[in-house]
Amino acid sequence: MQALTNRSASVDRKPMTFIERLYLWNVIKGMMITFSHIFKKKATINYPEQTRPFSPVFRGLHVLNRDEEGKERCTACGLCAVACPAEAITMEAAEREPGEEHLYREEKYAAKYEINMLRCIFCGLCEEACPKDAIYLSETFAPSNYTRKGFIYGKEELLIPNPKSEASKLAEARGNTSN
């Protein structure tokens, strides 16, 4: 058969000599490679104490946004839930009553909002679908847990701190996530 390139070499099928069968040189060669790695930069970090920077497009744990006045943006339109390929999002809507205008931006709001982080695949389609800028994927991931119960995130876990009444908490949360 004609060779495709002129770089191909025919395989040497001669039986190995006694020296070659000892593999001594090959073992030393391997050990040298291992030894040289002691002086190279470490690939790992001490995780809980040190963290790696996230990419700005990282899709992590969800947050439910508030506007500048601290009103919840989500109106329970259900577009995130219908966009969700893993069917992780559920919600129940309620009507805003007189006197609740400072809490909710629109006439309708999500009284219950849940994301099942066990189902979630962090694809970010909910963020893309949201017409109200209400849901965002942050730069953190879900902390590990021994039971499954802790992975059903309700509104308490998802909502960001109120920028008016809990400004310091919000700054702290922002600082922690941007590291």
Next chain:
Amino acid sequence: MSEQQLFKVTIDNITVEVAPGTTILNAARQIGGEVTPPAMCYYSKLKDSGGKCRTCLVEVSKGSEKDPRPMPKLVASCRTTVMDGMEVKNITSPRVIDARAGVVEFLLINHPLDCPICDQAGECHLQDLGYEHGKEETRYEFQRRSFHKVDLGEYIQLHMTRCILCYRCVYTADQLTDSREHGVLDRGDHAQIATMIQKNLKNDFIGNVIDVCPVGALTDKTFRFKNRVWFTKPMDAHRDCSKCCGEVQLWMRGDEVYRVTARKDEWGEVKESSKGSTGWICNDCRFDKKHASDWIIEGPTNVSRHSVISANHYQKLEQPKETVTEVMNGIEPRLFMNIHDVSEVNQQHVQLSLIDGPATGKVFNKNAD
């Protein structure tokens, strides 16, 4: 003449024969598909409707066999009757496409973009129209028309800002109920659907205004904010009703009946019932029968698979059989977590479908403790 002569009309190069007196729109509906002009105000089941929204404008490139001159302006196809040998251009005419985009822009001038809140979203004709024929952005920079909330009683919620003044609900009240109590007040930019002095709309059959409303101006208060249309599953059902045909569509989620509407045809209009009359339904059927046991369920409605309503719905009624216990010799499967123990959504004690009006914070909080 013993037999009526049929008129030959060509719409977008498709020829169809229709009876004299048929409108261009109805002739196009006989062909069906993309050739049919959209209609926001015309409703074939309501006498005198049509001619207001101008979305059904078409170009008549040949008036008739006898007088082949084209009509100088675009005509409203719901009001123009066909002539023999007429040639009509709908989607093949760039003038029509352009005019329709303009009409949609006009309709959307005062229409709020609150689709995330609106209960009509997902089955809204204006949404479809804007998606198919509209422009991407509005050029309107001025203050939009807005209204104070008007209370129309316990059944019907009016959002006047969403109204496009198609007059369908006025005709419905005129032609179906004993007395009409609402109408269009004021003129021009101030025109609005109202009852003059706040009145409850609770004539029998008044609920049909919800079905005829092409936008979310009139919505069902018993369904308000309870669920999104595309999360509920439409089922054909019927019951023995002394007032109406009793043939309805139930919008269900599990065994809960969230909403009852009349059955709609492919043009979004109320279908004819099996008795031959138009399938309007009475207030009892629409607002008060919210238990699955009130109805005889025939099966899931056929929904176009391109519609958002058909998302995640299944065609059959029977649920798949659970075989784990059988295979494991009677041992129940061990669940690591029952989602209903953890989840706060869809709790057994919050029966949203049975609440009269929209749920409020109290509904959820009262039951929580």
